[in-house]
Amino acid sequence: xxxxxxxxxxxxxxxxxxxxxxxxxxxxxxxxxxxxxxxxxxxxxxxxxxxxxxxxxxxxxxxxxxxxxxxxxxxxxxxxxxxxxxxxxxxxxxxxxxxxxxxxxxxxxxxxxxxxxxxxxxxxxxxxxxxxxxxxxxxxxxxxxxxxxxxxxxxxxxxxxxxxxxxxxxxxxxxxxxxxxxxxxxxxxxxxxxxxxxxxxxxxxxxxxxxxxxxxxxxxxxxxxxxxxxxxxxxxxxxxxxxxxxxxxxxxxxxxxxxxxxxxxxxxxxxxxxxxxxxxxxxx
Amino acid sequence: xxxxxxxxxxxxxxxxxxxxxxxxxxxxxxxxxxxxxxxxxxxxxxxxxxxxxxxxxxxxxxxxxxxxxxxxxxxxxxxxxxxxxxxxxxxxxxxxxxxxxxxxxxxxxxxxxxxxxxxxxxxxxxxxxxxxxxxxxxxxxxxxxxxxxxxxxxxxxxxxxxxxxxxxxxxxxxxxxxxxxxxxxxxxxxxxxxxxxxxxxxxxxxxxxxxxxxxxxxxxxxxxxxxxxxxxxxxxxxxxxxxxxxxxxxxxxxxxxxxxxxxxxxxxxxxxxxxxxxxxxxxxxxxxxxxxxxxxxxxxxxxxxxxxxxxxxxxxxxxxxxxxxxxxxxxxxxxxxxxxxxxxxxxxxxxxxxxxxxxxxxxxxxxxxxxxxxxxxxxxxxxxxxxxxxxxxxxxxxxxxxxxxxxxxxxxxxxxxxxxxxxxxxxxxxxxxxxxxxxxxxxxxxxxxxxxxxxxxxxxxxxxxxxxx
Numbered sequence: 001x002x003x004x005x006x007x008x009x010x011x012x013x014x015x016x017x018x019x020x021x022x023x024x025x026x027x028x029x030x031x032x033x034x035x036x037x038x039x040x041x042x043x044x045x046x047x048x049x050x051x052x053x054x055x056x057x058x059x060x061x062x063x064x065x066x067x068x069x070x071x072x073x074x075x076x077x078x079x080x081x082x083x084x085x086x087x088x089x090x091x092x093x094x095x096x097x098x099x100x101x102x103x104x105x106x107x108x109x110x111x112x113x114x115x116x117x118x119x120x121x122x123x124x125x126x127x128x129x130x131x132x133x134x135x136x137x138x139x140x141x142x143x144x145x146x147x148x149x150x151x152x153x154x155x156x157x158x159x160x161x162x163x164x165x166x167x168x169x170x171x172x173x174x175x176x177x178x179x180x181x182x183x184x185x186x187x188x189x190x191x192x193x194x195x196x197x198x199x200x201x202x203x204x205x206x207x208x209x210x211x212x213x214x215x216x217x218x219x220x221x222x223x224x225x226x227x228x229x230x231x232x233x234x235x236x237x238x239x240x241x242x243x244x245x246x247x248x249x250x251x252x253x254x255x256x257x258x259x260x261x262x263x264x265x266x267x268x269x270x271x272x273x274x275x276x277x278x279x280x281x282x283x284x
Numbered sequence: 285x286x287x288x289x290x291x292x293x294x295x296x297x298x299x300x301x302x303x304x305x306x307x308x309x310x311x312x313x314x315x316x317x318x319x320x321x322x323x324x325x326x327x328x329x330x331x332x333x334x335x336x337x338x339x340x341x342x343x344x345x346x347x348x349x350x351x352x353x354x355x356x357x358x359x360x361x362x363x364x365x366x367x368x369x370x371x372x373x374x375x376x377x378x379x380x381x382x383x384x385x386x387x388x389x390x391x392x393x394x395x396x397x398x399x400x401x402x403x404x405x406x407x408x409x410x411x412x413x414x415x416x417x418x419x420x421x422x423x424x425x426x427x428x429x430x431x432x433x434x435x436x437x438x439x440x441x442x443x444x445x446x447x448x449x450x451x452x453x454x455x456x457x458x459x460x461x462x463x464x465x466x467x468x469x470x471x472x473x474x475x476x477x478x479x480x481x482x483x484x485x486x487x488x489x490x491x492x493x494x495x496x497x498x499x500x501x502x503x504x505x506x507x508x509x510x511x512x513x514x515x516x517x518x519x520x521x522x523x524x525x526x527x528x529x530x531x532x533x534x535x536x537x538x539x540x541x542x543x544x545x546x547x548x549x550x551x552x553x554x555x556x557x558x559x560x561x562x563x564x565x566x567x568x569x570x571x572x573x574x575x576x577x578x579x580x581x582x583x584x585x586x587x588x589x590x591x592x593x594x595x596x597x598x599x600x601x602x603x604x605x606x607x608x609x610x611x612x613x614x615x616x617x618x619x620x621x622x623x624x625x626x627x628x629x630x631x632x633x634x635x636x637x638x639x640x641x642x643x644x645x646x647x648x649x650x651x652x653x654x655x656x657x658x659x660x661x662x663x664x665x666x667x668x669x670x671x672x673x674x675x676x677x678x679x680x681x682x683x684x685x686x687x688x689x690x691x692x693x694x695x696x697x698x699x700x701x702x703x704x705x706x707x708x709x710x711x712x713x714x715x716x717x718x719x720x721x722x723x724x725x726x727x728x729x730x731x732x733x734x735x736x737x738x739x740x741x742x743x744x745x746x747x748x749x750x751x752x753x
Contacts, residue, residue, distance in 0.1 A: 023495070023500050023501065024500065027499070027500065041550070041555075041556070041557060042557050043549060043556075043557040044457070044549070068557060069557060083457070084457040084493070084494050085494065086456075086457070086494035086496060086500070087499065087500065088499060088500070089496065089499055216544050216545060216548075216549065216558075217455070217465075217544060219455045219456075219496055219499075219691065220521050220522050220690065220691060221519075221521065221522070221544070221689070222538060222540045222541035222544050223523040223541055224538075226525070227532075228532055237527075237531075237532075242522070242689075242691065253532075259532075259534065259642035260532060260642075262534070262639070263534040264559040268559070271557065271559075
């Protein structure tokens, strides 16, 4: 059992939790993920690590309430326990030797982008951050990004906060001004990452994406998280859990990944509703 | 006087048309009368060739003798002298190619039903006794076992019996390895696995779940923590795919994923939090035991039609004969000498947002014929030109094997693997790294529960000897 030592609502749909998991905290690196189960009958879900404190032995996760499991997780409170918390899994984001990096985060993806930006900043790397959200109420981690970025662009789709537009707009501006980076690292919804890759591609700057497909075990056993890379005209199957979650954005078949991500949409919607109804009933 | 009936006592089982719709165990097991009658068929012959046929060398005639005497607990004690998981082995061992294949009675008629008797003894013990195997006084040595599948549990059990302090590290949230995530409930009820694991715990074995060795801790860190020897039984790894178009369509699973969803995550239960595709028409590609498990699971989940698609003929099917027969009885259709070329996915030309887009609609196959034997002596299947045809399916489960998991190898300096990724070991299970031993699928690639147990046993012996040099 793993204790929730801190819980904080970042906005109406995004929650931060600090979980006591000393073995995971001792090893965690930016870009890696964990697998958790909320309770004994629960499903296993992967969540990327949003932070860690080796001394305290805690790992921070930030999650969006999108389905039955994240709904159930969000109903847990400080001091309560979750059933399973295993990791750190996947490979760490490669940041060694980088001097000038652009981080592009979208929505709850910013939670995963932040520890990478922070680590780069601590290394003395110049950090340009672009973070995008649907609307003002969903903006998270703005102050945190400000503290570790040499330049920060906050975008909202509806213009209710920061600058109106998607994350590609400031990228295109910077590129047209002749700015360049050692690497662009992007984390967010698949469709956003696909467009970021499209925007970066003409510059030839290496562009890393963080994939978050459906997973079961997370340890390289089930193959559910497979995705297709186009490497030199050849199609290669990779597993996000052991080969990733970071991949060369130019190689990823995003359309396939988006399609695979919707496999259980009907089931998930029903399960989420059923869970919400259950909690409502309990509340009454 | 021996029972000279040429046939084994038949195994009482659920009728095929009933069991095809439930997840309850197929076979009920022998009654005491049947067990006694079957035990009378053993001639207790002098050379007892059956023992040599058993990877863990259970003293078979001796335990059968105890059954004849009506001393079932005595029979259990003889089995557990050499085997850690009798209730499991009695169910999933391929006895027909091991102990029973050597039985003298098999020369004229059917061999003694050794597997059925082993199961009877283990079930009798589980129902009547809480006694745990004796363990020696603690000897002060600490051993780490990586993986709680058949090889790890066997190694842990044997070492615990000898007085070692053993910790088993399991990556998943539940102990048992392939016995819980892979083999379905109808072939191996999970309560039986749990009972065997509880016995190990009662013997003092510590089981730590959610510990991914290679990630959470490395093998070297285990030594720093005070473990003096490490056994790696991490099992087979990444599922293989065919590399044909359409394999990433929605509705294409690896057998590992499909079975893990159903077995470990209980997706077969109506209230499970883990989804799985139920119903429709299902094709399972491959002919091993795992393929049979996947096909029969799909059937029980409500599929209207299930095919086994295998590129060779019935004779070459690598699955156990009993599993193939069970599958056939249940109505699974075998499309033999048949190889998939492409999986078709739905694409609505009018509407790219159609939720049906990307789901499997069918599979293109080609007929095969058997050509010249390959290096292993199996006749190589070759496509029959122009014989392509489509089968109408909604779900495809790929069950063509696995390749070893890279997590431990990539984080353990000095641990060498062969070109297929299997850990290199000596005949005693020693790896190329000092005090590190390995066995089971992590060494051999996908094989059987009992061969993994045999490897766990050999390694336990070698570990014990390494401390007593």
